[in-house]
Amino acid sequence: VSSVLCVREDLLDMPLANPDLILFTDGSSFYSEGQRFAGYAVTSQWDIIEAASLPGNWGAQAAELYALARACQLATGKTVSIYTDSHYAFGVIPCHIHLWRFCGFQTATGKPIQHVTLVHRLLNALQAPRTVAIVHCRAHTRENTPVTQGNALADQATKAAAIQPLALPTLALASTPFLPL
Incomplete structure (x- = not known):
């Protein structure tokens, strides 16, 4: 059972x-x-690496999962610490993904879990970095640290990107059948 439940053995939650x-x-x-x-x-x-709009029917949780998966993909073959202020996205990895995988990504009623496609994408993306730490950070704090600066930039870039037209890579997501509503 432990091999079924393990996302990756070296996944860390500290930088x-x-x-x-x-x-x-x-x-x-x-x-x-x-x-x-x-x-x-x-x-x-200090720098925006990637930012884009997503389909308008996506909620914040779906967008957070997508962002985390993209960060893992962008870090392919590298060691990386990835910060998120999303309790949901941070909690999916150590807590929910194990149970969901064990249950076939279905709820107790047999229906697919919410955001099943994005959870699968994240699960696969987590394998891309050589070593990865997913670290939770506080949102919207007045502290002036490297973490709060990076988190604030990500927040600003996300809001600016959201109002832009869909780009071709993300436009393809709009027609994927199992996307969140």
Whole structure:
């Protein structure tokens, strides 16, 4: 059973000592003037690495999962500490993903879990880095540290990206059959 439940044996929840990369992720979904917008970003402390809009029917939890998966993919073959302020995304990995995988990614009623496609994407993406730490950080704090600076940049980049038109890579996601509503 433990091999079924293990996402990866070296997955950490504390920052790595000297990683190749330190990344920050954010996903957001909000309404403005009656229209729903969603987006995500992956940043370093100072630079936006990737940010884009997502389909408007995506909620914040879906956007957070997508951002975390993209960060893992961008860190392929590298050692990386990835920060997220999302309790949901952070909790999915050590807590829920084990149970969901064991239960075939179905709820107790036999229906697919919410965001099943994104959870699968994240599960696969977690294998891409050589070593990975997913670290929870506090959101919207007034402290001035490298972590709060990177997290604030990811937050700003996400909100700016959300209002942009869908780009071709993310536009393809809109037609994927098991996307969250």
